[in-house]
Amino acid sequence: MEFRQPGGRKLFTRAILGVLAIVMLVPVIVTFLYSFCSPQEIEAFMKTRGNYDTSVWMEVKLSPKIFSLGQYYEILVLDMSILRMFVNSALYAVMILLGQAVVVPMMAYALSRFRFKGREAIFFGIIMLMLLPFQVTMVPNVLTLRTIGLLNTVWAVIIPMWFSPFYIFLIRQFMLGLPNELLEAAQVDGAGTLRCYAYVVMPVCRPVIGAAVALSFADCWNLVEQPMTYLSQRMDLYPLSVEFNRLAGSNAKIVFAGAALYILPALFIYLYFLDDILSGVQLTELK
Amino acid sequence: MFIRKKSVWLFLLPGLLGLLLFYVVPFFGGIYYSLTDGTYRNAFVGISNYTGMWQNQMFLLGLKNTLELSLICAPLVWVFSFFIASLLNRLRPRGAFFRNSVLLPYLMPSSAMLLFWLVIFDFGGVINRLVTALGFDRVMWLQGTEMRVPIILLFVWKNLGFAVIIFLSAIQAVPEPLYEYATLEGAGFLRQTFGITLPMIVPTAFLVIILEWINAFKIFKEVYFISGSYPDESVYTLQHYMNNMYNKLNYQNVTTAAYSFAVIVFALFGVLFLTQRRLLKRLS
Numbered sequence: 001m002e003f004r005q006p007g008g009r010k011l012f013t014r015a016i017l018g019v020l021a022i023v024m025l026v027p028v029i030v031t032f033l034y035s036f037c038s039p040q041e042i043e044a045f046m047k048t049r050g051n052y053d054t055s056v057w058m059e060v061k062l063s064p065k066i067f068s069l070g071q072y073y074e075i076l077v078l079d080m081s082i083l084r085m086f087v088n089s090a091l092y093a094v095m096i097l098l099g100q101a102v103v104v105p106m107m108a109y110a111l112s113r114f115r116f117k118g119r120e121a122i123f124f125g126i127i128m129l130m131l132l133p134f135q136v137t138m139v140p141n142v143l144t145l146r147t148i149g150l151l152n153t154v155w156a157v158i159i160p161m162w163f164s165p166f167y168i169f170l171i172r173q174f175m176l177g178l179p180n181e182l183l184e185a186a187q188v189d190g191a192g193t194l195r196c197y198a199y200v201v202m203p204v205c206r207p208v209i210g211a212a213v214a215l216s217f218a219d220c221w222n223l224v225e226q227p228m229t230y231l232s233q234r235m236d237l238y239p240l241s242v243e244f245n246r247l248a249g250s251n252a253k254i255v256f257a258g259a260a261l262y263i264l265p266a267l268f269i270y271l272y273f274l275d276d277i278l279s280g281v282q283l284t285e286l287k
Numbered sequence: 288m289f290i291r292k293k294s295v296w297l298f299l300l301p302g303l304l305g306l307l308l309f310y311v312v313p314f315f316g317g318i319y320y321s322l323t324d325g326t327y328r329n330a331f332v333g334i335s336n337y338t339g340m341w342q343n344q345m346f347l348l349g350l351k352n353t354l355e356l357s358l359i360c361a362p363l364v365w366v367f368s369f370f371i372a373s374l375l376n377r378l379r380p381r382g383a384f385f386r387n388s389v390l391l392p393y394l395m396p397s398s399a400m401l402l403f404w405l406v407i408f409d410f411g412g413v414i415n416r417l418v419t420a421l422g423f424d425r426v427m428w429l430q431g432t433e434m435r436v437p438i439i440l441l442f443v444w445k446n447l448g449f450a451v452i453i454f455l456s457a458i459q460a461v462p463e464p465l466y467e468y469a470t471l472e473g474a475g476f477l478r479q480t481f482g483i484t485l486p487m488i489v490p491t492a493f494l495v496i497i498l499e500w501i502n503a504f505k506i507f508k509e510v511y512f513i514s515g516s517y518p519d520e521s522v523y524t525l526q527h528y529m530n531n532m533y534n535k536l537n538y539q540n541v542t543t544a545a546y547s548f549a550v551i552v553f554a555l556f557g558v559l560f561l562t563q564r565r566l567l568k569r570l571s
Binding site for chain 1: 288297298302303306312314317387389392397410425429444497513530544545549
């Protein structure tokens, strides 16, 4: 390693990556810092936005003048409307992840550790589905949801996400790489396919399952298209992710606390599953 | 590997049932919608919905913008993530902090980050302070065509990390002696990157551009965050058009637009796939 990179140039690499790391982290950090401004301070600050007079600048604000928990007090105690949307978001994320936990690994197992007629055809179908953007897949989803009467209920957002082709692909690629000896040893001991799945494959796949949970959570926590189309007549069921745009205008004095509160679960997921994401994402190629 | 086990269907059943019910069967059912006129008679009209759609100004505008934005975003993420992964690889086994901070945004809800974006891209905001410091006039980032800049940056900020991780795991699998030999021959970092790393990871590079492209078609999200449901013409995406038609209960137009788009997407990915096949053949 050292041999390849003589002295000074590694410093250059570090400098570039250092700047990059700052750019990546600052939005998150500043959002947290702003959430500790008092409601009056942040409201006054947000009011200076949208001024097209070339002689006026917005103040460059990094941290609150006085540390205050006022915004949190407002959203957690005085006005619970943001909290209600937060609960909606959590409901969607939990229900989607539970469904995926049942459907996705089993499908990946069948497509990677079994040889049967139609395997390639099914996998090809899943790849095709993965390539289709939401604009296309929303049509079949809507048609079925409308037929069985689930439009404008929470299930319209939840159920179609259970069959997410990308996570089937992700886990299948990982399972393909497992050594055959692993399962053969279990078979010699008399384990059937179900027992192999539950006691051999699943524990070994811990990293990729963790990665899939984290990535899928990130998706669920940032839902926009699905609620906006499937729940167009039930705005009260919207998750918080859809509402920030509106809140930035109408509720400027508390919106940063809402944002910080919304980031917090994502931050925990990130810290908890970081190692899994790094070791679980081993997509070699489209086979 | 299990061969001819009946229990495979037990594992396939829930997923297959769902995929058939929510995706495959209605997908073909939808073709019927796109070929009828949508009145109470539901008469068969052939492909006239499609020919009409290709003359619809709003559809074409949405399609153009979606394709343009994705053609900017996907290659941008692709190129940056490849270089960042190469740089990170030089610091191995250290540099974990840099790698982790690049990954962080991928897990963050960009919906909550939009506040920060609105603040710094304001007419009197930090970005414009930098712009004037460099000697240019202030730019109205949140209006008109300029709005594409914050939208694209929000997308890149969020999606860069995942692509970096995929690239990094592929680059780490490139055998180390290749680099040592190249260093002895006097090849620098850039020569090594383009001469060794890139040819060795063509399948991964192909995968990343596809994944990012799929992601970039969802740029409606970023557009909605920054400009709301009724955006400027320059960022009016296909999803806006479809939501509009959907809310008017015009299923004929929704299905026709979706399937027209599907054909384009498959054509694009087909070309990309053939290019990759060619490239791999030439390299081996």
